[in-house]
Amino acid sequence: MDWDKSGLPxxxxxxxxxxxxxDVELLAxxxxxxxxxxxxxxxxxxxxxxxxxxxxxxxxxxxxxxxxKGIGEAKYTxxxxxxxxxxxxxxxxxxxxITLKSPDTVREFIQSQLTTAERxxxxxxxxxxxxxxxxxxxxxxxxxxxxxxxxxxxxxEAMKSNAAAVILAHNHPSGxxxxxxADRAITERIVKACLFMEIRVLDHLxxxxxxxxxxxxxxxx
Numbered sequence: 001m002d003w004d005k006s007g008l009p010x011x012x013x014x015x016x017x018x019x020x021x022x023d024v025e026l027l028a029x030x031x032x033x034x035x036x037x038x039x040x041x042x043x044x045x046x047x048x049x050x051x052x053x054x055x056x057x058x059x060x061x062x063x064x065x066x067x068x069k070g071i072g073e074a075k076y077t078x079x080x081x082x083x084x085x086x087x088x089x090x091x092x093x094x095x096x097x098i099t100l101k102s103p104d105t106v107r108e109f110i111q112s113q114l115t116t117a118e119r120x121x122x123x124x125x126x127x128x129x130x131x132x133x134x135x136x137x138x139x140x141x142x143x144x145x146x147x148x149x150x151x152x153x154x155x156x157e158a159m160k161s162n163a164a165a166v167i168l169a170h171n172h173p174s175g176x177x178x179x180x181x182a183d184r185a186i187t188e189r190i191v192k193a194c195l196f197m198e199i200r201v202l203d204h205l206x207x208x209x210x211x212x213x214x215x216x217x218x219x220x221x
Contacts, residue, residue: 009041023054030082035070043070056210058083059115087112106133106167107205107212113138114171114207120147122170124154126163127202134161144173149186151193158199166194168204177208179215187215 009025021029027044034040050068051057058079065071089112106125114121122140127133137157140149147170158166168190170183179187183206191201203216215221 023048027054027057030078031075032078038070047071051210053210055111055115058086059209083116087116107214110169110205111207111212114169115209117171118173119143120145120170120173122147122149122168124157125167125169126158126161127165127167128162129164131165131202134163149190151186151190154190155193155197155199158194159197163199165200165202167202169207170204171207175209177206177211177213179204179206179213184220187221191221 009021009029012025013021013029018026024041024045027048028040031040031044034043038046047057047068048054051060051064060079062073062076065076110123110125114123120142121138122142123136123138125133125136139153139157140147142148149170154166154168157163168187183204187201187204190204194201201221203214203221205215206213
């Protein structure tokens with residue numbers, strides 16, 4: 001397929017800025033080259049169509065690319081590096097710089113920290129009475145499909161930080177974000193423990209591969 005040079009991602013970025021690029025165009029910039037008979041933009045478009053989103057694509061295992069023409073070790077390492085670069089960007093930026101005026105940014109930060117973890121990790125974000133973020137902590141670490149969470153430890157850390165509210169988050173290494181009965185039960189225990197000390201639980205986010213579930217959005221908190 002022929003593409004007008006003025007519409008190529010690099011030229012479009014230089015002329016209109018990076019925010020003007022679509023997901024396909026951004027991905028094409030990182031992939032750099034396509035195949036002998038497939039334009040890089042077509043390759044990028046096909047990848048996004050197959051995986052459904054950038055998040056699912058960048059968190060996919062190498063085995064998921066084995067049947068995709070043109071994605072060998074070199075391009076897989078490029079994709080893996082993009083995901084790791086994003087994770088380190090958020091980590092170096094610091095969650096303290098993120099405000100709840102942008103809940104999507106908070107979710108993206110949590111996803112960047114938990115999506116690729118191979119064990120279940122339970123994270124807590126602590127907030128002041130203006131809902132400004134004080135700090136975050138990966139408080140509990142478990143196995144592939146279980147993490148033991150102690151509500152008293154969360155309350156204790158919230159008191160030490162003088163936090164008025166918290167956001168809970170944990171990952172499902174299996175990839176599916178749907179909360180289990182155990183997830184709902186421990187959330188209820190944490191909410192009750194925090195309520196006793198007048199600390200609000202604003203949300204509990206369960207992170208999968210390219211997907212998430214918000215307890216607040218489902219009306220469970």
